[in-house]
Amino acid sequence: MTSARRTGLAAMVPLAVVVLLSAAGAAWGPGPTAVATGAGATGAAGTAVVGAVAPLGAVAPLGAVALGSVALGAAVPAGGHAVDPNVFEPGACESFAPTAGDRHESVFLDAGHGSIDPGSVGLTEGGRTIYEGTETLAVELNALSLLRAQGFTVIVSRTRDSPVARPRPGDVADGLYTVQGDLNDVASRDICADMAKADILIGIYFDAGSSTSNAGSITGYDADRPFAAANLRLANLVQTDVLAAMNAQGWDIPDDGVISDTLLGGPPLSSAAADYGHLLLLGPADPGYFSTPSTMPGALIEPLFITDPYEGSLADSALGQHVIAQGLAAAVEQYFGPRKDPMGRSPGTTKSHHTRRGKTAQAGKAAKQAEAGNANSGR
Numbered sequence: 001m002t003s004a005r006r007t008g009l010a011a012m013v014p015l016a017v018v019v020l021l022s023a024a025g026a027a028w029g030p031g032p033t034a035v036a037t038g039a040g041a042t043g044a045a046g047t048a049v050v051g052a053v054a055p056l057g058a059v060a061p062l063g064a065v066a067l068g069s070v071a072l073g074a075a076v077p078a079g080g081h082a083v084d085p086n087v088f089e090p091g092a093c094e095s096f097a098p099t100a101g102d103r104h105e106s107v108f109l110d111a112g113h114g115s116i117d118p119g120s121v122g123l124t125e126g127g128r129t130i131y132e133g134t135e136t137l138a139v140e141l142n143a144l145s146l147l148r149a150q151g152f153t154v155i156v157s158r159t160r161d162s163p164v165a166r167p168r169p170g171d172v173a174d175g176l177y178t179v180q181g182d183l184n185d186v187a188s189r190d191i192c193a194d195m196a197k198a199d200i201l202i203g204i205y206f207d208a209g210s211s212t213s214n215a216g217s218i219t220g221y222d223a224d225r226p227f228a229a230a231n232l233r234l235a236n237l238v239q240t241d242v243l244a245a246m247n248a249q250g251w252d253i254p255d256d257g258v259i260s261d262t263l264l265g266g267p268p269l270s271s272a273a274a275d276y277g278h279l280l281l282l283g284p285a286d287p288g289y290f291s292t293p294s295t296m297p298g299a300l301i302e303p304l305f306i307t308d309p310y311e312g313s314l315a316d317s318a319l320g321q322h323v324i325a326q327g328l329a330a331a332v333e334q335y336f337g338p339r340k341d342p343m344g345r346s347p348g349t350t351k352s353h354h355t356r357r358g359k360t361a362q363a364g365k366a367a368k369q370a371e372a373g374n375a376n377s378g379r
Contacts, residue, residue, distance in 0.1 A: 076159045077145060083155065083196050091160040093192035096144060101151040105336050108198035108296075109147075109328075110157040110189045110281060111140035112205035116167070116177050117185060120208035122306025124313040130306055135315045136204045137161065142325030143204070147332060151339055155196040157189045164188040179269045183290070186280040190294040200234060200335065202328060203281045203300030206315055208307045215311055216254030217243050217303040220261040222282040230297035231282070232258070237334050238299045242327030246303065249323060251314060253304065261300065301328075 080094035087093070095106075112132065113119030119132025140156055147154045157164050165188030171181030193201050207218065219242075221235035222228065235258045246253045261279040268274040272289050281300055285293045303324050304311035314320035 076141060077148075080156075080159060083192060087195075088165055088188070088192065089158075089162045091162055092158045092164045093155070093188075093196070094159055095153060095155045095196055096148055097153055098151045099145075099148040101339065102153075103151040103336065103339055104153075105151075106153040106155060106196065106198045106200075107147055107332055108155045108157075108193035108196060108201045109140045109143055110193075110201070110203045111136040112203060114158055115161050115163050116172060116175070117182065120206060120306055122206070122208065122312040122315070123309050124316050125309040126313070128316070130312055130316045132206045132208070132306060133161070135206055135306065135321065138318075138321040139204050139324050139328075142322045143328045146325055146329040150329060150333055152332065155193065155198050157192055164192060179273075182269060183273075183280065187290065187292050189281060191292050193298075194292070194295050198296055200332070201281070201294050201296055201298035202234075202238060202332070203279075203298070204324075204328070205300060205302045207302035207305045209305055210307075212308050214305050215308045216256035216305065217246070217301065218256035218264070219258045219299055219301045220264040220279060220282065221258065221299050222261045222278060222284070224278070224284055225282075225293075225297075227297045231299060234297050234331070234335055235299035237331040238301050238328065241331040241334065242301060242303050242324055245323050245327035245330065246314075246320075249319075253311070264300070264302075303327075 076091075077096065080096050082088065082090075083093045083095055114133035114137060117133065119136070122130045122132070124130060137158065137160075141159070144154050144156055163185060165184060167181060168184060171178060171184055173181075177185060189203075190201075207214070207216075209215075217239065219235045219239035221231040223231070225231060239255070239258050243253060243255055261282045262277050265279055268276075276283065276286050276289055278284065279300060280290060281294065282298050283290070283293060285291055304315045304320075306312040306315050
């Protein structure tokens with residue numbers, strides 16, 4: 001897509017944004033699709049590394065962005081609890097308790113790709129090579145902090161540049177995932193969500209296209225699960241709220257819609273994957289191929305094309321990552337509805353409860369009066 005927004009960001013009104021560089025344990029290698037190679041940003045795990053000041057063009061002044069209680073470029077928070085350290089890598093599959101109240105509702109966030117599989121490779125308008133797995137992690141960590149502050153328990157697939165599950169023999173060859181290793185890596189995210197008993201699942205990924213003009217936000221859901229209606233409802237909320245958050249900044253991101261997961265994903269890595277036809281993160285079990293599906297409603301969003309330098313620059317910016325996270329947090333809150341009070345009641349329930357009690361008392365009084373009248377008339 002081409003439009004006025006395709007004007008170079010540096011040529012537009014600049015906004016200084018401190019860039020959070022995701023912690024990376026080793027240099028990136030090509031992912032399973034081997035679209036490109038390059039070296040990723042490195043830094044101490046769990047710390048926000050201050051990068052170059054990046055111009056972000058015609059967006060609202062930083063002070064006008066509703067940041068809630070979370071700073072841009074949030075670092076890995078403390079207090080994570082490993083769901084099962086025997087199965088998952090250190091820093092992977094961790095659960096975080098709410099930081100304000102407790103809704104007794106939980107959300108699983110998957111920062112797509114990472115480590116051995118960096119995902120798609122893109123470019124900023126400044127010419128910097130970026131990696132999907134780096135950008136998804138930053139969005140996930142921002143959303144983690146926002147959701148905890150809203151009272152949710154949050155489980156994340158990873159908190160650093162690492163695999164999710166400990167690689168098994170045969171999963172990696174020459175520094176790359178094998179076909180089986182790639183399947184196991186994605187399946188481990190479903191296993192994490194299931195072991196943590198998450199109520200919903202959201203996959204955070206970025207899109208890639210063969211042309212720099214490919215652009216827009218898209219969200220997928222699986223229509224072949226028993227909870228397909230909940231999948232679709234969640235996907236619609238995620239797509240709508242993330243897109244609204246981004247375009248409230250004047251970014252003019254196209255709406256590519258909500259679609260079936262059978263229409264998402266890259267080229268299948270095997271004939272079995274082609275026959276399966278779903279995204280492993282969202283799809284059903286398939287005997288002989290995939291036996292550990294997620295067991296809760298889920299959606300997967302690709303809010304930007306990192307192969308479009310304009311959108312890639314947004315995906316790589318601390319502001320862009322935080323705004324996407326804000327949209328995700330809004331979608332989750334809408335999905336679950338208003339926060340309940342300590343008695344498990346939603347706001348307004350107490351009043352209506354007393355009203356019902358009042359009506360019941362009045363009805364009882366009337367019944368007694370009627371009964372007395374009937375008794376008198378019988379005498």
